[in-house]
Amino acid sequence: MVYNTVLAMVQDVQEAEDVCQEVFIQAFQGIRQFRGDCRLQSWLYRIAVTRSIDQQRKAKTRNRIASWKNRIGLGNPEDVPEVTAFHHPGIQLENKERAALLFRAIQQLPANQRTAFTLIRVEGLSYQEVGEVMQLSVKAIESLIQRGQERLRKILHEYYSDNS
Amino acid sequence: MKKDIQKEIEKTLNSLDGIQRAEAPAFFFTRVQARLEKRSQSNSPVFFLVKRPALLVAVLTVFVVMNVVLITQLAQPVRSQAPAVAVKGSLQDFAKAYGLGNDNINY
Numbered sequence: 444m445v446y447n448t449v450l451a452m453v454q455d456v457q458e459a460e461d462v463c464q465e466v467f468i469q470a471f472q473g474i475r476q477f478r479g480d481c482r483l484q485s486w487l488y489r490i491a492v493t494r495s496i497d498q499q500r501k502a503k504t505r506n507r508i509a510s511w512k513n514r515i516g517l518g519n520p521e522d523v524p525e526v527t528a529f530h531h532p533g534i535q536l537e538n539k540e541r542a543a544l545l546f547r548a549i550q551q552l553p554a555n556q557r558t559a560f561t562l563i564r565v566e567g568l569s570y571q572e573v574g575e576v577m578q579l580s581v582k583a584i585e586s587l588i589q590r591g592q593e594r595l596r597k598i599l600h601e602y603y604s605d606n607s
Numbered sequence: 608m609k610k611d612i613q614k615e616i617e618k619t620l621n622s623l624d625g626i627q628r629a630e631a632p633a634f635f636f637t638r639v640q641a642r643l644e645k646r647s648q649s650n651s652p653v654f655f656l657v658k659r660p661a662l663l664v665a666v667l668t669v670f671v672v673m674n675v676v677l678i679t680q681l682a683q684p685v686r687s688q689a690p691a692v693a694v695k696g697s698l699q700d701f702a703k704a705y706g707l708g709n710d711n712i713n714y
Contacts, residue, residue: 446631460632467639468646533627541622564623592620599616607612 444484444566445491447533451565452495452557453502454529454546462498466491485575488562492576496554531565548598556591559584 445466450459469490477486512518528543549557555577562573563584570584577584656663701707 444628446635447628450629456632460635460638463631463635464639464642468643471643531626532629534622535625538622538624541619542626545619545622565626566628595620596616599619600612603612603615 445487448488448491448561448566449495451531451546451561452492453498454550458498458502462494463491466494469494481575485572488566488568488576489578492558492562496558544599544602545595548595548602551598552591552594556587556594559587560591560595563588 446459446463449462449466450456453459453462466487470487473490477483509518529546530539530543531546534542549560552560558577559573562568562576563570568576570581570588573579574581574584579587656666
């Protein structure tokens with residue numbers, strides 16, 4: 444459950460494992476701070492989502508610095524990772540390429556839309572459960588999903604227009 | 608053409624239908640346990656100092672300075688004799704003033 448969410452968020456197997464380990468360590472060390480005002484599962488999801496977003500932010504900053512360094516001739520070209528398609532292991536074979544495209548589009552969504560979309564579409568949580576994780580109302584989650592889907596449609600439209 | 612693009616978009620948006628949950632890699636929890644143990648070890652007071660060399664050097668410097676000061680103070684016995692002589696002199700004066708000397712006793 445935690446690994447699946449983190450993997451869908453960070454979209455890298457190695458990083459997902461690292462983040463997932465951090466999630467369990469944080470949960471183990473902070474279990475006394477768990478007040479019981481939500482389900483333990485939601486609390487775990489919250490840690491996983493926060494950690495994943497932090498990780499992505501760090502990775503983006505790292506890549507940006509590496510590309511700046513490259514531009515001024517100080518960096519190593521190998522430090523800038525190539526953008527590779529992410530293939531989730533749970534995707535059916537016939538949907539593999541489309542799902543990789545969708546995952547790439549999801550990465551372009553704002554963090555809260557990405558979180559809501561991932562928890563609902565990849566993890567299969569209900570709107571209410573996602574609301575509990577993100578500490579938002581069901582209406583707010585519905586709105587996030589709707590805006591996220593509109594944005595995804597736009598991104599995919601651009602992609603298919605350019606590639607047809 | 609536009610219809611085709613819309614169809615593609617819908618298909619892509621629905622490509623996550625029926626997705627299976629990814630399982631954590633083998634020995635994942637063993638690795639988490641090892642990492643937890645490593646962290647709890649590194650929280651011990653010895654590791655606390657080892658991880659901070661500046662603090663370690665400062666503690667050692669204070670320790671050495673305190674020892675040096677103590678040793679130099681103990682190595683000065685001459686100073687402590689002067690007050691003893693003074694005390695002895697003042698005791699004799701005191702005995703004389705109150706007639707407590709051996710000379711004044713008549714049996």
